[in-house]
Amino acid sequence: MVAKVFIDGEAGTTGLQIRQRLEGRRDIELLSIDPDRRKDPAARAEIINSADAVILCLPDDAAREAVSLVTNPAVKIIDASTAHRVADGWAYGFAELDKGQRDAIAKSTRIANPGCYATGAIALLRPLVGAGLVPADWPIFVNGISGYSGGGKSLIAEFERPAPEGTSDAFRPYGLTMAHKHLPEIREYAGLAEAPLFTPSVGRFAQGMIIEVPLHLHRLPGKPGVVDLEHAYAAHYDGEAFIEVLSPRDAAVLKEARAGAAGYQELIDPESLNGTNRLRILVVGNERNGQAVAMAVLDNLGKGASGAAVQNLNLALGVDEAAGL
Incomplete structure (x- = not known):
């Protein structure tokens, strides 16, 4: 049919x-x-x-x-x-x-x-809240940067025209009223009691995005480690064709490559999944300091x-x- x-x-x-x-x-x-x-x-x-x-x-x-x-x-x-x-x-x-x-x-x-930002934020938060690693009423911060195509025709024209008609900005924070249109769905579908503090921005690239959720692990009730977060993501997205979760073994490789090896940088390049319906999740952290950042990479015009x-x-x-x- x-x-x-x-x-x-x-x-x-x-x-x-x-x-x-x-x-x-x-x-x-x-x-x-x-x-x-x-x-x-x-x-x-x-x-x-x-x-x-x-x-x-x-x-x-x-x-x-x-x-x-x-x-x-x-x-x-x-x-x-x-x-x-x-x-x-x-x-x-x-x-x-x-x-x-x-x-x-x-x-x-x-x-x-x-929404594109919401896809990344919910993908990162829902498994952690669902697994009990992050309480629903925990204060959450979400940072992100997207290609300028997410702003529609006017922003595309602004970034693609040379100055002075256009802009020479390399990076531009926005949504500074703390009332971004994606906040209601992030709160609702991440399972949060209140909306997170969300700081989006736009960069000088057309497509792609990266979303970050920083966490003080040692202040969370269960004091989870980086591997606990990775296991929660792996369990939640087990068998999913479009969501790639880096395993604990992958994370170990990343720690060794943190000095700036090309492979590590490629994984967190906001343009690396452009043209696809895929979303990549990875966690970086410092166990000694009890800190971690969960990251989601996706195409804002693809999976987003x-x-x-x-x-x-x-x-x-x-x-x-x-x-x-």
């Missing part, structure tokens, strides 16, 4: 990458709306309700409007905006969240695609956006989860 799929907002950065991942698949028929009618509610409603699945790559308000146009109860909606990530009746589209999440996604007609959307689409359609990935 060929599934009809409509990407609403296919001209944007995420929409374009989703389309590229779906083009050429024999099990998918991509629907397109006449460009002259893409803002016509009647035309949009017609194509949305004729599809088996719709992927929304729109601003929040436009995504809510698109959902309001659905009258066909069989249409599956995958929303890449922030609008529905903690909304009732929506399955959170991070299949690796826990063992029952794939089934929840597959059975739902409303799927909220996670278009790759995750295709993975969720595959689950929703009941086909091979890795198709097109």
Whole structure:
């Protein structure tokens, strides 16, 4: 059976990458709306309700409007905006969240695609909270840096134009109001009692990202070691195709290579997984000082956006989860 799929907002950065991942698949028929009618509610409603699945790559308000146009109860909606990530009746589209999440996604007609930073932060925090290594009410700090493509067309243009029209910034912190749009989903799906202190930034590279969660291990109730964190990640993501967890043996190799060997630097290069739907987790630490940093590397437009959307689409359609990935 060929599934009809409509990407609403296919001209944007995420929409374009989703389309590229779906083009050429024999099990998918991509629907397109006449460009002259893409803002016509009647035309949009017609194509949305004729599809088996719709992927929304729109601003929040436009995504809510698109959902309001659905009258066909069989249409599956995958929303890449922030609008529905903690909304009732929506399955959170991070299949690796826990063992029952794939089934929840597959059975739902409303799927909220996670945010890019949220994907990395939740991937790092959920296993530690679930294993009891980090209490739900523990004060958590999350740091991250992303490629400028995550900021959309305006930020892409700013970084890709030469100064003075553009910017020469190499690094730019943002979200300084401590109210980043990914915070509600991080708190909800990491299992935290309150939102973490989150300090995102953008760097002078187009794609890719790295998220870090620093921890004072000796202050945690159980005083876990670096290996305990690694074991928690390995157990949580056992058998996952898209999440790579470095084993304790890998960590030992990293400790020997900490002086700056190329292999170690490659593992924490924020661009190293670009073009993939993969996410890499590794832990570095100092047992003597009781300190560690858990890190997640992923493509902000891959596992953090278009790759995750295709993975969720595959689950929703009941086909091979890795198709097109």
